[in-house]
Amino acid sequence: MVTLAQVARHAGVSASTVSYVLSGKRSISAGTRRRVLDSIERLGYHPHAGARALASSRSRIIALMVPLRTDMYVPVMMEIAISVATTARAHGYDVLLLTGEEGVAAVRRVTGSGLAEALILMDVELEDERLPLLRVCGQPSVLVGLPADPTGLTCVDLDFAAGGALCAEHLAGLGHREIAVIGEAPGVYERHTGFAERTLSGLRGRADQLGLRVLHRPCEGSYEAVLATLGRVFDERPDTTALVVQNEAAVEPLLALLRRDGRAVPEDVSVVAVCPEQVAAQASVRLTSVAIPAQELGRQAVERLVAKLGGGTEGGEDDVALLAPELTVRDSSGPAPANQRTKESASARRLSRR
Known part of the structure; x- marks a missing residue:
């Protein structure tokens, strides 16, 4: 396994410079940044997820709650989930898939453990028992679905x-x-x-x-x-x-x-x-x-969540995006x-x- 020190030697810089390029915590000259990124690509270096999370307080993981119930059409749910996973990966995030029917307990476990930075919830009910906890926990989240009262929530759904x-x-x-x-x-x-x-x-x-x-x-x-x-x-x-x-x-x-x-x-x-x-x-x-535009629902959910994680305004609280249906x-x-x-x-x- 290639180490950060090996990348530094290959690029002719210090290990701290490689770390700063990866974290973005300090400004690095364009030439040095290109040299470091080239060495990372040539050597096939992948930062250790656990070490990176400890250093940055970010896990780069999104938890996706998809209760797989016997009375739901699973292929649609999985198409949305795959779209979430591929879009998240394009933004440098991995997806933790939660398929159980744990409801509030699952939300509490994810938000309390720090395992995931954010949540996407599917199979949303009009009076969903998960939402009160979601509103107060402070964890960035997006719903693929629309509850009766979307106040304080970010939602993406077909109209x-x-x-x-x-x-x-x-x-x-x-x-x-x-x-x-x-x-x-x-x-x-x-x-x-x-x-x-x-x-x-x-x-x-x-x-x-x-x-x-x-x-x-x-x-x-x-x-x-x-x-x-x-x-x-x-x-x-x-x-x-x-x-x-x-x-x-x-x-x-x-x-x-x-x-x-x-x-x-x-x-x-x-x-x-x-x-x-x-x-x-x-x-x-x-x-x-x-x-039912399953792929687009998954993509928009991740885009809004990434915007929230990055501190952007898109996908802020009280944000409901309903996709126009086509017959x-x-x-x-x-x-x-x-x-x-x-x-x-x-x-x-x-x-x-x-």
């Missing part, structure tokens, strides 16, 4: 409420009036997880404005669960002509069951999804969808069936005669 509204607008424009939402697993709503609650709220609010009726049914992602949920939907609302799916695992079982039941997509039933781009584009019927029209959505449009026309004629 899920606007995404839900886009789904309602698209389907209303195609003449649909009876819509069912095949939602996340029941536990996601029981925890009041922010993204799911906000999508539903945005969709319902815009649907009310546009005169759409909405039925929401939480659903696990298994074939059996989707079978039961779809049966309930058409039993309760036989005139349903459009489905909005916010559960990536339920997409293929849903499409398979619609085919089995002789319901053509989109001729008989339109389907719109809130899901990652690759899920929508690679489905057995290419789905009209609102994309991409593909093969799964089309005009409401003729019988639905006929009913709407008849209803309109009755109203006009009153």
